[in-house]
Amino acid sequence: MENIKTFLSHFFVTGDPMIYGADASIALVSVAIVFVLTYFKKWKWLWREWLTTVDHKRIGIMYIIAALLMLFRGGVDALMMRTQLALPNMHFLNSEHYNQVFTTHGTIMIIFVAMPFIFGLMNIAVPLQIGARDVAFPFLNAVSFWLFFFGAMLFNLSFVIGGSPDAGWSSYAPYAGAELNPGVGQNYYLIGVQISGIGSLATGINFLVTIAKMRAPGMTLFKMPLFTWSILITSIIVIFAFPAFTVALALMTIDRLFGAHFFTIASGGSPMLWANLFWFWGHPEVYIVLLPVFGIFSEVIATFAHKALFGYVVMIWSMIAISVLSFLTWLHHFFTMGNTAPVNAFFSLSTMLIAIPTGVKIFNWLFTLNKGRIEFTTPMLWALAFIPNFTVGGVTGVMLAMAPADYQYHNSDFLVAHFHSTLIAGTVFGVFCGLHYWWPKMFGYLLNEKLGKWSFWIFMISYNICFMPMYFLGLMGMTRRMYTYPAGLGWGPINFIITIGAFGMGLGFTIMAANIIWSAIHGKRDTTGDPWDGRTLEWSTSSPAPEYNFAHIPVVSTRDAFEAMKEEERKGVKRRQLPFEPIHMPNNSGIPFIMSAFFFVAGFGFVFEWYWMGIPGLIGIVICLLARSFVYNDHHHIPTDEIERTERAAGRFS
């Protein structure tokens, strides 16, 4: 009895009212979900339509729902930190708890918000933009999603079971090693992130093949939409960056679990090796979450300026240049950690070079706007706000890139303000922009413009209230990851303003959530499939797109293919109605879900070093792989009369 009690008090995180609150709310929400599904008899529906789906559009929607939930969790973390820092000598979070909160905030925001949100949008838009019926490997796509999902669940479980990681999102050795950081928190980080990372690598391969091989006839590389281009380049970065991270995470796991000495101080280990491996992935990672939103902004700005994008080819070559340079800059994250001057000089220069292609892109967007017929819709507002706000992040990035000056900025709140300027004004504005833009394509109705604009203005202004003063706070000497500060340094008022901004962003996000709910009930239906007068192929099919995307694969002759088709129609060119043909589609499968659940079980076992659980989990994974290998009956054909019925219902066949 006593044994069980001590076990449980270590197993569950105890002694903190906030965590009991989380326990209670997790229990309540789970019970509520089970109840609703059972009451409305929706279990079968959930399994058949969602958990086993291999449809890229549904997978995209699930990615986005999960990313929004994770954004909520990461946002609550941010608000807890800002509450603690609002005034000098606050006692809201203690130092230990603060460490955990900035760690989970950073990790969740990068790995479980930014990436899945982007993966969601690309799942929805890319196959439609290139006129394909699905991605190259629909089954693998489902595997990617469920690995992300279960990796995220495992990571989040640390909050209530076992204890959260606390070594920062960069998990630096030796602090993250077993000696200085016993307990399971760091294992959760290593294994949770590893599981979702495997899924990310698979997504990279999937989209590279999809874009390389499955474009509609006539769509040559330099006729692809810019968002598709950005995803092509991002996929290549994923493929070359993620394996290094996989190795780094695995090595640290082996250090912690099996007593190896890769990153320890004792027995010849090298903590600096971790910093190098981490950032060899970590810097390309920031472009993995940035290039796609460059693509989104390019689409949105061209659409709502009602002009072809200015400098299309230059835009592409700048992205390619950025992707190459992104692999040559990782050391700028530790200029101050004892490198020789020539090494620092090299990485200083390579970092500054990135500003050139990025600047080129900024000018191209501005020239696209020039003399455009600009329509200020919600997605366009996010795109327009991106330009100046992101530029601030870019300029401060060049400041940080100067190695000698970085000795002053390093690890200060100046840096925190810099990367939030890129991650929020870049990535978050970008995914919100894409969310509003593609929402009608996902669900068949529009988000409300009025609420959308309110949420935009409140979020954008609050963002500036939050992060502009933070630059100065950093210059005044406040360092990052600092849980409290004494009065009398003059930091108090600025911190208070920052906290107001943070809560303002929370309000903006809440209005956006309200908009989603309001529009689900009252939203304007999109009956045309083309609510924005779009230029690319995703707008040529109905909203939401049918299971097979296109009844006939479109034929492309120019850039902005759909705009060209509409132009022809305006000129009175009639298109022949071709007869339908049966469409080959992949079958749903439960294996991705089940296999990822085994990953979760195995991961949980290894977190606690319970090999009786971890090893059977691994065996389960292998069995799933073998089972899949023997599935031959993996596709079906949609008959022509069903296509005809669907097209007729969408008003596209008479």
Next chain:
Amino acid sequence: MAASTLTESEKRKNMPLEYSTEEGDLRIVGFWIFLAAELVLFSTLFATYLVLQSHTAGAPTAKDLFKINPVMAETIVLLVSSFTCGLGTLELRRHNTKGLIAWLVVTVILGLAFIGLEANEFYSYAVHEGAPLSSSAFLSGFFILLGTHGAHVTLGIFWVTAIIIQLAQRGITAVTARKAFMVGLYWHFLDVVWIFIFTAVYLTGLVI
């Protein structure tokens, strides 16, 4: 469009069986890209090993441990398995199911022999010589680099076995041909990695 897809399928007709469907083509391209990612993975492990090679921290060094005979045995077994796997692909091109299965069975047996030799080598270092992976950074790097390769070979053995069963059940079709071809790529890839291990780990370890 109709015209272009027609020439597309015409083109496919003249291709080897494994490329004869669009799906097969996509998967083989995807698999090459996966191998590129694997290359990055192994490069990271090699870099780690080379950085830590001299960090022996008083534990046995490469020179103390490595012996040329067992290493040569492993190398020859794996290289021959790569050759037999290649012979299997030749039989695949001739649409000879029996020959393909026979060579794949030989490949699996050689793979098992390789794993046995490697396990024996690990055991002798870790137990007889008292140098397990926790003794020094060098040994951590050694065991994990080689262990990752060995784990890949083990997974490959399961995979080849699954494909042998499918070939026995279904004969050579567009799908089984693609699978046999892909597992061949994988097997040759592991062979290439071994050649780097042989040079970067064993030869330099024995000399330096």
